[in-house]
Amino acid sequence: MRTLSLLFATLCLMLTSCITEEVAQDTPLGNFDTCWKIFDEHYCFFDLKAQESGLDWQEIRQRYRPQIADGMTNMQLFEVLGNMLRELRDGHVNLYAAHDVVRYGAWFDDYPDNYYEDVVQHYLGRAEDYKRSGTLDYRVLDDNVGYVRCETFASQFGTGNLEQVMEALADCNGLIVDVRHNGGGMLTAAQRLASLFFNEPMTLGYICHKTGAGHNDFSQPEPITEKPFKGLRWQKKVVVLANRHTYSAANSFVMFLKGLPNVTILGDRTGGGAGLPFSSELPNGWLVRFSACPMYDRHMMPTEQGIEPDVRVDMTDADRNSQVDTLIERARRLIGE
Numbered sequence: 001m002r003t004l005s006l007l008f009a010t011l012c013l014m015l016t017s018c019i020t021e022e023v024a025q026d027t028p029l030g031n032f033d034t035c036w037k038i039f040d041e042h043y044c045f046f047d048l049k050a051q052e053s054g055l056d057w058q059e060i061r062q063r064y065r066p067q068i069a070d071g072m073t074n075m076q077l078f079e080v081l082g083n084m085l086r087e088l089r090d091g092h093v094n095l096y097a098a099h100d101v102v103r104y105g106a107w108f109d110d111y112p113d114n115y116y117e118d119v120v121q122h123y124l125g126r127a128e129d130y131k132r133s134g135t136l137d138y139r140v141l142d143d144n145v146g147y148v149r150c151e152t153f154a155s156q157f158g159t160g161n162l163e164q165v166m167e168a169l170a171d172c173n174g175l176i177v178d179v180r181h182n183g184g185g186m187l188t189a190a191q192r193l194a195s196l197f198f199n200e201p202m203t204l205g206y207i208c209h210k211t212g213a214g215h216n217d218f219s220q221p222e223p224i225t226e227k228p229f230k231g232l233r234w235q236k237k238v239v240v241l242a243n244r245h246t247y248s249a250a251n252s253f254v255m256f257l258k259g260l261p262n263v264t265i266l267g268d269r270t271g272g273g274a275g276l277p278f279s280s281e282l283p284n285g286w287l288v289r290f291s292a293c294p295m296y297d298r299h300m301m302p303t304e305q306g307i308e309p310d311v312r313v314d315m316t317d318a319d320r321n322s323q324v325d326t327l328i329e330r331a332r333r334l335i336g337e
Helices: 002-018 028-042 046-053 057-067 074-086 117-124 159-169 187-197 248-257 317-321 326-336
Strands: 094-096 131-133 136-140 145-150 174-178 202-207 222-226 237-242 263-267 276-281 287-293 295-297
Touching (some): 074 094, 145 159, 145 326, 174 326, 187 222, 187 248, 202 248, 237 248, 237 326, 263 326
Antiparallel strands (some): 202 222, 276 287
């Protein structure tokens, strides 16, 4: 019996010794410290933000932590955390609560929208005028230019989907691929669509992964590779339309195509957010989400701040009022040159 008691005591001691990290309490200060620490250990763009705006994450903690008080309301806590996170000036940092979502909107609010759904619908026409394959809407415009609207990468493209689109548009003089207001989705879906536009296996870019809690603890860059689509591929001119609301996997799609022969990126700088997202929970149940894996183009240039277009075009008010899409019209002229 004494032996069993000793074994039981030893086992309890071993189990207790495995718990080395305290769980933060659901208090204003506990939630603040947890939020700050999650970003400190997992956010991947501190060096970039320091270069751009002189951000010092330790200084941010020292400045905002004294604003936390035991008796503050959830609304007051949310406001302090939101102000702290906006210091990152990152449109892909979010704090989710039941009543609101923290987001940094200056990235797109301070620039032309360059996309209006009713104007784009004018080009697609009525439901019977265009076709839909998976998440792609497409048709042949009256000057024999193919138009493909890709509003999301939320699901993967099947081989049959892409084959149908390519066959339907094969005789067109050129192709417009519209990823404006595409909020992203699956990186593999963006790679799959990009595979229509090259003929040899390609390294499309690189990605790093966090390996520790330090701000610079990253893996070596790993190549993002893709094989060309096995069916019919596009060999003529293609113009990709992008704007500030082209995010995440859509940002990566633009990155994949930029610089390829016969490809022109037209519109505004994309919205970035190329790094793979990371999510975590605060003690009170609020969720934080941000980029944790930096992504680079094939030349090892960072893409988090967006991809610059080859041709900068903004939509004019006169065109919008006339149901004319300035970007689509400029793309049609480029294809016709």
